[in-house]
Amino acid sequence: DIQMTQSPSSLSASVGDRVTITCRASQSITINLNWYQQKPGKAPRLLIYAASSLQSGVPSRFSGSGSGTDFTLAISSLQPEDFASYYCQQTYTTPYTFGQGTKLEIK
Amino acid sequence: QVQLQESGPGLVKPSQTLSLTCTVSGGSITGGRYFWSWIRQPAGKGLEWIGRIDASGSTDYNPSLKSRVTISVDTSKNQFSLKVNSVTAADTAVYYCAREGLWGGHDASDIWGQGTMITVSS
Numbered sequence: 127d128i129q130m131t132q133s134p135s136s137l138s139a140s141v142g143d144r145v146t147i148t149c150r151a152s153q154s155i156t157i158n159l160n161w162y163q164q165k166p167g168k169a170p171r172l173l174i175y176a177a178s179s180l181q182s183g184v185p186s187r188f189s190g191s192g193s194g195t196d197f198t199l200a201i202s203s204l205q206p207e208d209f210a211s212y213y214c215q216q217t218y219t220t221p222y223t224f225g226q227g228t229k230l231e232i233k
Numbered sequence: 234q235v236q237l238q239e240s241g242p243g244l245v246k247p248s249q250t251l252s253l254t255c256t257v258s259g260g261s262i263t264g265g266r267y268f269w270s271w272i273r274q275p276a277g278k279g280l281e282w283i284g285r286i287d288a289s290g291s292t293d294y295n296p297s298l299k300s301r302v303t304i305s306v307d308t309s310k311n312q313f314s315l316k317v318n319s320v321t322a323a324d325t326a327v328y329y330c331a332r333e334g335l336w337g338g339h340d341a342s343d344i345w346g347q348g349t350m351i352t353v354s355s
Contacts, residue, residue, distance in 0.1 A: 127296075160341045162280075169329055169345035170280065176337040213280055217333075217340035221295035224280040 128152050128216050132225035138233040143204045147228045149197045149214035158218035161190055161199045164227075165210045173212075174199065206232075235260040237330050237346035244352050245324075251317040251351055255330030262311045263288040268333040269313045270342065271304060273326040281326075285333060286313055320353045327351075 129152035139145050149159065157177035162170035172181045174190035177197055187202040201208055209232050214225040241253040255269065262269065270285035284294035286304045294302055298317070306313040317324060327350050331342040 158339050160339075162342075169331075169348050170342075171345075172341055172343050175341035175343075176339040179337050181336075181341075181343065215280075215282075215342075220282075220293045221284075221297070222282040222340070224282070226279045 127221055128155060128218065128223050130214055130216055130223050130225040132212075132214055132228050134228060135226065136229045136231065138231050139204055140233045141204050141206060145201050145204060145230065147199045147212055147214075147230075149192075149199070149225050151195045151197075151216055151218075154194045155216045155218035157193050158216055159190075159192065159197045160215045160217060161188075162213045162215065163208075163210050164213065170213060204230075235332065235344055237332065237344055239328060239330050239346045239349040241328070241349050241351060243350065244354065245320050246355050247321055247353055248319055251315075251320050251324060251353070253315045253328055253330075253349065253351070254312050255314070255346055257311045257313075257332075262306065262313065263308050266335060268293075268340070269306065270331050270333050271315045272329045272331060272342075273324075274329070274348075275326040283315065283328075322353050325351060325353045 131150045159177045161174040164170045178190045189200045191198050212228045236258045238256045245251045268285040271283040284304050286292045286306050301318045303316045327348040329348045330346045332344040333342050
């Protein structure tokens with residue numbers, strides 16, 4: 127299985143900050159990388175697909191980059207509703223695997 | 234728009250079979266080139282992809298669970314289902330169903346059910 131490693135596992139930030147979350151794959155996955163946001167008690171929500179494409183309806187302050195083994199999710203100006211957990215997922219080959227998650231908390 | 238809804242027993246005894254159904258509404262399970270998948274999440278932990286099925290019945294399973302898992306589809310009811318045999322406490326989790334589609338030529342899960350909590354306990 128392809129292992130996905132996210133960093134950091136948790137992050138404290140303030141409204142208006144720019145934050146970045148990284149995701150590293152154990153082998154090249156080209157651009158088969160998605161990012162999801164999950165709020166407590168809710169299902170994950172697709173934010174970014176194919177490493178850098180913004181899902182319809184997702185605010186433009188979210189962006190994704192990377193290819194191969196290293197990927198980044200950036201949030202340009204944190205809003206109160208962005209405090210949540212974030213997961214990367216590789217869809218290069220089954221079984222599809224997720225990173226362990228990054229919990230973004232209010233400072 | 235398409236919505237997914239999981240249904241299941243909530244509580245399953247150890248060694249028994251967990252059975253869940255996901256009902257697709259607002260669209261046909263046979264419409265478009267989609268896979269219909271199951272993902273689970275133990276409390277306070279990350280997401281685990283269990284497997285998927287397409288409308289023709291073609292499946293992919295996570296090898297870590299493959300010997301105990303069966304995913305099936307009933308196109309007449311617009312539903313797909315998950316069975317996990319010989320459950321233990323380690324199978325306690327929130328179970329999600331989701332739609333996987335091709336976005337920019339790459340798979341992603343764009344629609345998820347709300348999730349259903351399954352507890353394995355005697």
